[in-house]
Amino acid sequence: MANSDLENLLNSTQVAAIFLDSDLRIRSFTPAAGAVFRLLASDAGRPLTDLAAQFAGEGAVVEHMKEVLRTLSVRELALTGAQGQYFVMRILPYRTIHNVIDGVVVTFFDVTQLKEAEQRVLAAKVYVENIVKTVREPLLVLDAGLRVHSANKSFYELFGVSENESKGQVIFDLGNRQWDIPELRRLLGEVLPHNKAVRDFRVEHDFPELGRRIMLLGAREIPHEKDQAPLILLAIDDITESKDLLLKMNEELKHIAYATSHDLQEPLRMVVSYTQLLAREYKGKLDGQADQFIAYAVEGALRMEMLLKDLREYWSVNEHWRERPIPVDSNRVCAEILQILNAAIQESGARVTHDPLPTVIAEEVPLRLLFQNLIGNAIKYRRPDEPARIHIQARRTHGLWRFSVADNGIGIEAQHLETIFAPFKRLHGLDEYPGSGIGLAICKTVVERSGGQIWVESTYGQGSTFYYTLPAKDGDA
Amino acid sequence: MKAAQIVLIEDNPADVYLIELALKESGVTHEMTKFKSGEEALRALCPPEGTETSTFVPDAILLDLNTPKSDGFQVLIKLKQAPRLAHVPMAVITSSQAASDKHRTSLQGTRYIQKPAQLQEFLTTVGQAVKDMIEEGRASKSP
Numbered sequence: 027m028a029n030s031d032l033e034n035l036l037n038s039t040q041v042a043a044i045f046l047d048s049d050l051r052i053r054s055f056t057p058a059a060g061a062v063f064r065l066l067a068s069d070a071g072r073p074l075t076d077l078a079a080q081f082a083g084e085g086a087v088v089e090h091m092k093e094v095l096r097t098l099s100v101r102e103l104a105l106t107g108a109q110g111q112y113f114v115m116r117i118l119p120y121r122t123i124h125n126v127i128d129g130v131v132v133t134f135f136d137v138t139q140l141k142e143a144e145q146r147v148l149a150a151k152v153y154v155e156n157i158v159k160t161v162r163e164p165l166l167v168l169d170a171g172l173r174v175h176s177a178n179k180s181f182y183e184l185f186g187v188s189e190n191e192s193k194g195q196v197i198f199d200l201g202n203r204q205w206d207i208p209e210l211r212r213l214l215g216e217v218l219p220h221n222k223a224v225r226d227f228r229v230e231h232d233f234p235e236l237g238r239r240i241m242l243l244g245a246r247e248i249p250h251e252k253d254q255a256p257l258i259l260l261a262i263d264d265i266t267e268s269k270d271l272l273l274k275m276n277e278e279l280k281h282i283a284y285a286t287s288h289d290l291q292e293p294l295r296m297v298v299s300y301t302q303l304l305a306r307e308y309k310g311k312l313d314g315q316a317d318q319f320i321a322y323a324v325e326g327a328l329r330m331e332m333l334l335k336d337l338r339e340y341w342s343v344n345e346h347w348r349e350r351p352i353p354v355d356s357n358r359v360c361a362e363i364l365q366i367l368n369a370a371i372q373e374s375g376a377r378v379t380h381d382p383l384p385t386v387i388a389e390e391v392p393l394r395l396l397f398q399n400l401i402g403n404a405i406k407y408r409r410p411d412e413p414a415r416i417h418i419q420a421r422r423t424h425g426l427w428r429f430s431v432a433d434n435g436i437g438i439e440a441q442h443l444e445t446i447f448a449p450f451k452r453l454h455g456l457d458e459y460p461g462s463g464i465g466l467a468i469c470k471t472v473v474e475r476s477g478g479q480i481w482v483e484s485t486y487g488q489g490s491t492f493y494y495t496l497p498a499k500d501g502d503a
Numbered sequence: 504m505k506a507a508q509i510v511l512i513e514d515n516p517a518d519v520y521l522i523e524l525a526l527k528e529s530g531v532t533h534e535m536t537k538f539k540s541g542e543e544a545l546r547a548l549c550p551p552e553g554t555e556t557s558t559f560v561p562d563a564i565l566l567d568l569n570t571p572k573s574d575g576f577q578v579l580i581k582l583k584q585a586p587r588l589a590h591v592p593m594a595v596i597t598s599s600q601a602a603s604d605k606h607r608t609s610l611q612g613t614r615y616i617q618k619p620a621q622l623q624e625f626l627t628t629v630g631q632a633v634k635d636m637i638e639e640g641r642a643s644k645s646p
Contacts (some may be wrong), residue, residue, distance in 0.1 A: 291620075295620040298621060300517065303622055
């Protein structure tokens with residue numbers, strides 16, 4: 027190759043190269059090397075030792091070059107530049123066209139960016155590892171095959187497994203298969219693949235040694251190495267204790283509400299009795315406005331009395347749930363309730379019919395409240411122009427009995443179908459349909475405490491059907 | 504008919520008035536001895552053995568369970584144990600449903616009157632109950 031070709035090549039590439047003679051004096055250098063090491067054309071002929079001062083460990087660099095000259099082997103060194111750059115330095119023997127060794131060629135590759143990227147990756151890894159270690163929530167990282175990739179200390183501590191016995195194990199096999207939880211299988215197998223991230227997935231499970239735990243799981247796919255399936259980060263929030271605390275507080279609040287509803291009875295009785303006495307004794311003796319005011323006071327007191335009475339009933343369903351549910355014949359309960367409601371049925375001209383009803387697992391008193399409220403409502407919310415037709419039946423579904431109480435009454439607008447079960451929820455004015463709005467809340471409590479569900483379907487203006495499920499006597503499907 | 508002797512142990516003047524009104528409107532001719540607390544009633548009705556000076560035997564005793572300073576049930580038990588009052592009909596009047604459930608079984612032979620909130624119901628219920636008690640007491644006394 028002609029000399030000028032070589033020079034053109036060296037000038038056009040960004041390769042930083044310095045050519046040294048056998049005494050390690052600078053013979054020539056490429057523009058890239060000139061720029062990096064601030065060499066001038068006049069530097070030609072200077073010994074390398076002047077240049078080597080720019081590098082950390084200069085003595086070693088010179089020694090390596092001497093070794094290359096002596097052994098004719100290629101050497102590669104990592105160097106740190108004065109400005110903190112990272113270089114890979116290659117030292118090769120310089121061969122003349124006559125194959126005579128006449129010095130060395132030193133090339134420099136600036137690997138600063140590569141090195142920095144590497145450090146960033148390392149820093150990120152350390153950062154993440156520290157977060158995982160620091161987080162008090164148990165964290166578990168699974169690979170695509172649901173094997174334990176890593177976990178934090180909290181996880182090992184809470185679930186009493188060691189790092190050694192866990193790593194590489196499929197999660198469901200961990201600690202005598204105690205993690206083989208159907209809900210977890212569903213989360214990892216079905217939910218996560220479609221969502222990539224899941225929060226607050228509730229899992230309740232009896233662990234052989236820990237007992238029953240209630241956990242909220244957060245799961246997320248995290249990108250892993252290139253071309254590999256993502257890892258799965260599983261965060262476990264054990265809410266068993268906070269749940270217990272909440273339940274305890276809830277119990278206390280219920281108790282306070284129950285006690286308060288009782289304690290208010292006595293002062294309220296005074297108000298009711300004496301406003302009524304006032305009305306009775308002084309009617310017509312004061313002026314007309316006074317009579318009206320007293321009437322308002324009586325009305326308010328009576329209304330409050332009714333609310334409290336219903337509230338006490340509601341709380342007593344909550345409070346007195348002591349006995350275990352037993353088989354109860356709902357035919358008998360229904361017949362007794364129809365007897366109690368007889369006056370209302372006669373008066374309104376309602377016709378109440380029912381199919382043979384099953385024996386269910388329930389408590390007698392709450393069950394009566396359920397029938398009484400639902401049938402009572404069906405009579406009460408009849409259409410003005412048509413006598414109520416009410417039919418009660420029950421169908422067997424999945425180990426439960428699904429009851430229905432269907433009427434041809436005024437119906438419920440769609441937007442109220444869910445909210446009508448809330449305590450004190452009323453859809454009508456007192457002058458239209460009196461009541462406190464506690465009946466359906468009682469029904470909901472009764473059904474849910476028995477392990478069932480209650481809901482309503484309705485066509486506004488044409489009638490409603492209330493459905494509820496109760497456990498069947500033998501429990502099978 | 505001779506005026507019935509009624510003992511009323513009740514600290515709430517509003518209730519005292521309502522109970523007297525109930526007796527009046529039910530046509531119960533009566534004289535009422537009132538005590539504001541159970542202790543006061545016990546001092547007067549069953550003093551310690553030997554210090555007894557009175558031979559007073561009422562026709563009926565009405566006791567509010569929630570009088571201050573003493574447990575109404577303790578007072579009731581002491582009244583029932585007094586030999587002189589052995590044949591006197593006694594009634595507990597209260598607005599507490601819970602108390603009734605709790606102690607009903609321990610109140611053998613004691614009438615239980617729950618105070619209704621509605622005026623008319625109160626007057627009728629209390630008036631009728633006291634009438635029945637007087638009746639019952641006279642029947643048990645006559646041989």
